[in-house]
Amino acid sequence: xxxxxxxxxxxxxxxxxxxxxxxxxxxxxxxxxxxxxxxxxxxxxxxxxxxxxxxxxxxxxxxxxxxxxxxxxxxxxxxxxxxxxxxxxxxxxxxxxxxxxxxxxxxxxxxxxxxxxxxxxxxxxxxxxxxxxxxxxxxxxxxxxxxxxxxxxxxxxxxxxxxxxxxxxxxxxxxx
Amino acid sequence: xxxxxxxxxxxxxxxxxxxxxxxxxxxxxxxxxxxxxxxxxxxxxxxxxxxxxxxxxxxxxxxxxxxxxxxxxxxxxxxxxxxxxxxxxxxxxxxxxxxxxxxxxxxxxxxxxxxxxxxxxxxxxxxxxxxxxxxxxxxxxxxxxxxxxxxxxxxxxxxxxxxxxxxxxxxxxxxxxxxxxxxxxxxxxxxxxxxxxxxxxxxxxxxxxxxxxxxxxxxxxxxxxxxxxxxxxxxxxxxxxxxxxxxxxxxxxxxxxxxxxxxxxxxxxxxxxxxxxxxxxxxxxxxxxxxxxxxxxxxx
Numbered sequence: 001x002x003x004x005x006x007x008x009x010x011x012x013x014x015x016x017x018x019x020x021x022x023x024x025x026x027x028x029x030x031x032x033x034x035x036x037x038x039x040x041x042x043x044x045x046x047x048x049x050x051x052x053x054x055x056x057x058x059x060x061x062x063x064x065x066x067x068x069x070x071x072x073x074x075x076x077x078x079x080x081x082x083x084x085x086x087x088x089x090x091x092x093x094x095x096x097x098x099x100x101x102x103x104x105x106x107x108x109x110x111x112x113x114x115x116x117x118x119x120x121x122x123x124x125x126x127x128x129x130x131x132x133x134x135x136x137x138x139x140x141x142x143x144x145x146x147x148x149x150x151x152x153x154x155x156x157x158x159x160x161x162x163x164x165x166x167x168x169x170x171x172x173x174x175x176x
Numbered sequence: 177x178x179x180x181x182x183x184x185x186x187x188x189x190x191x192x193x194x195x196x197x198x199x200x201x202x203x204x205x206x207x208x209x210x211x212x213x214x215x216x217x218x219x220x221x222x223x224x225x226x227x228x229x230x231x232x233x234x235x236x237x238x239x240x241x242x243x244x245x246x247x248x249x250x251x252x253x254x255x256x257x258x259x260x261x262x263x264x265x266x267x268x269x270x271x272x273x274x275x276x277x278x279x280x281x282x283x284x285x286x287x288x289x290x291x292x293x294x295x296x297x298x299x300x301x302x303x304x305x306x307x308x309x310x311x312x313x314x315x316x317x318x319x320x321x322x323x324x325x326x327x328x329x330x331x332x333x334x335x336x337x338x339x340x341x342x343x344x345x346x347x348x349x350x351x352x353x354x355x356x357x358x359x360x361x362x363x364x365x366x367x368x369x370x371x372x373x374x375x376x377x378x379x380x381x382x383x384x385x386x387x388x389x390x391x392x393x394x395x396x397x398x399x400x401x402x403x404x405x406x407x408x409x410x411x412x413x414x415x416x417x418x419x420x421x422x423x424x425x426x427x428x429x430x431x432x433x434x435x436x437x438x439x440x441x442x443x444x445x446x447x448x449x450x451x452x453x454x455x456x457x458x459x460x461x462x463x464x465x466x467x468x469x470x471x472x473x474x475x476x
Contacts, residue, residue, distance in 0.1 A: 024229075031233035034308040064191075068198050072205075076222040077230070079307035079314045079343070079350050082215045083205030090198040097191060130311045133210050135357060136378055138310040 011164040018163055019054055019061055023070065026050040031077060042141055044149035047074055048122045051089055052115055053153075053160060055096040056103050067093035081129060088125035092118050112153035119146035216343070220321075223345040234304065298332075298448040299323065304348060313353040313376065315339070319447060320347045328407050330448045336413035336436035337361065337401060338445055351445075354414065354435060355380050363414050364402040368392055371402050374415060374433065382415050384431035393420055393431055409451050413437075 026046040033043045047070055054062035071086025078085070095118055096103075103114040123143055131137070188194070209215050301319040319325050321344045329341045331351050339359065343350040352359050357378035364371045370392060372384050387393060397417040403410025415433035422429050 027229065028233040030308070031230050031305075032236070034305045064194050064198050068202070071202070072218075073222060073226060076219050077226060077307075078309045079312070079316065080309040081206055082209035082219065083202040087199060087202035087206065090195065090202060094191060094195040129206060135311040142310055 010166070011161065012166050014058055014061070014164055016061055019058065022050050022054070022160055023047065023062075023066070027070075027073065027077075030074065034077070042144035042148065044119070044145040044152065045074075045122060048089060048092065048119060049149045049152070049156065050160070051093060052096050052118050053156065055093045056100045056111075056115070057160075059097040059100050062093070063097060064090045064093050080126075081133065084126050084129045087129060088122045091125055092122050095121065108157055109154055111157070112150045115153055116146060116150040119149045122146070219343070220345050223348065227347050230304070298329075298446045300444060301325075301331075301447050302444050307350070312358070313339075313356040313378070314342075315351040315353065316348050317351055317445065317447070318348060320345050320349045322346055325349050325447060326450055329450050330401075330408045330412070331445055332412060332448060333437045333445045335438060336415075337408065338435075338437045340407060341447060355382060361408060361414060362402045362404040363399040365393065366398040366400050367394075371404070374399060377432075380434075381418075382433040382435060384417075384433065385428070387429045387431050389422055389427070389429050391429060393417060393429070395420055398436075399433060406451065409448065 026049070029046040033046075051062060051067055051070060055067070067089035068086050071084075071089040072082070074080075074085040074089075075082050099114070099118075103111055106114060120143065123146060127137075127142065189197075205215065299319060301317040304316045304318050307314040307316060315338075317331075325341060325344050327341055327344055331338045331340060337354060339351045339353040339356070340361075341349050342352040353376070354361055354374070355376040355378065357376055359376045361374050362371070363374045363384075372387060374382050375385050377383050384393070384399075395417050398413060399415045399417070401408040401410055401412045401414055413436045415435050417431060417433050419432045420429055421431075
């Protein structure tokens with residue numbers, strides 16, 4: 001019997017290559033959405049979402065080092081202050097790794113509620129950094145992204161775990 | 177003496193130690209970037225690595241644009257063509273006169289022994305994306321250090337000034353819009369030549385700060401660059417005054433303006449060639465080269 005709800009089914013071990021691939025796709029998504037000229041405040045930060053997901057799921061593969069490097073790349077792409085995303089990602093990754101065991105005890109649909117404060121923290125850390133260097137508050141639209149991200153948690157989790165599902169084979173002799 | 181059993185599992189440094197390390201590193205980066213602007217090399221390196229992936233991410237959108245342009249109806253192209261021909265004809269007379277006036281102006285300036293005005297020339301760049309940072313107003317364009325772009329060049333579209341190049345990478349460069357909160361541009365009012373400085377507010381508007389309550393500014397006044405400060409050539413249209421508030425409680429009038437250029441809705445723009453800074457007076461040049469006072473002048 002599982003002590004956690006990490007999945008209702010027994011999963012195959014994750015392939016590190018797949019984690020790298022998903023983070024890469026998240027970067028492409030972030031770049032892609034910066035293509036539209038309207039204020040895109042409400043679009044979730046895909047890199048943060050994927051990093052939080054993997055550092056909850058696989059803390060031994062994704063940690064603060066990868067969060068720091070991803071943050072630097074986002075800083076350059078967004079023309080923001082160098083280290084702003086890096087700081088936010090590192091702090092949130094630490095929280096995710098620490099809370100990983102706790103979050104995984106909840107069923108998948110409740111995990112989104114656990115991830116929401118983490119995603120909000122990404123924005124809050126960046127807001128604090130920028131406010132301390134004298135910019136004005138960009139409006140509450142800035143906090144819509146994390147809520148959308150949390151809403152996407154359930155489908156995203158299934159998508160990211162897809163390669164780890166194995167076909168259901170009923171073997172009468174081995175009930176597990 | 178303490179004895180510890182060898183660990184079963186190899187683990188790296190404790191998470192809290194890692195957190196402290198990375199937090200300290202990030203904070204150091206933030207402070208260095210904000211206060212000393214010394215991280216340009218790191219930025220250019222990362223930007224160079226990212227460039228192919230960014231182009232990959234933009235591929236769907238640019239493909240859509242190209243397809244749209246390709247399949248847009250012949251009618252529209254013809255309508256555009258006739259409209260553009262008419263506009264060109266309308267402008268032709270003025271352009272011819274401008275050329276004649278430019279020659280005349282140059283001759284007169286020579287007669288008066290004044291410095292000749294530099295002609296504004298530049299190169300066309302395409303906007304790659306507007307930066308996702310919600311705290312600032314910046315664009316990234318597809319011309320960089322390789323194309324000879326340098327920091328401080330003015331950026332315009334066909335209606336007026338858009339902003340200024342603030343960061344140059346090998347393939348791309350960042351343009352700070354005049355509506356950015358940290359941007360200021362020296363302007364003068366076209367109607368009466370009153371000089372002032374125009375600041376961005378951050379919400380797409382601009383403000384003429386520190387204007388006397390009795391200054392002669394009316395709504396609908398057009399503001400052009402004054403050429404002071406040496407970053408922007410003189411005479412480029414910048415903004416239009418939309419409201420002037422006189423409040424007895426404040427020492428200054430509040431003057432709000434809207435940019436004339438299609439800020440935040442265009443796809444191509446022009447980066448003007450850098451203008452030569454006004455040469456220093458002879459005495460200052462002499463002081464600068466004399467060895468004894470080198471340090472003092474450098475600090476000034």
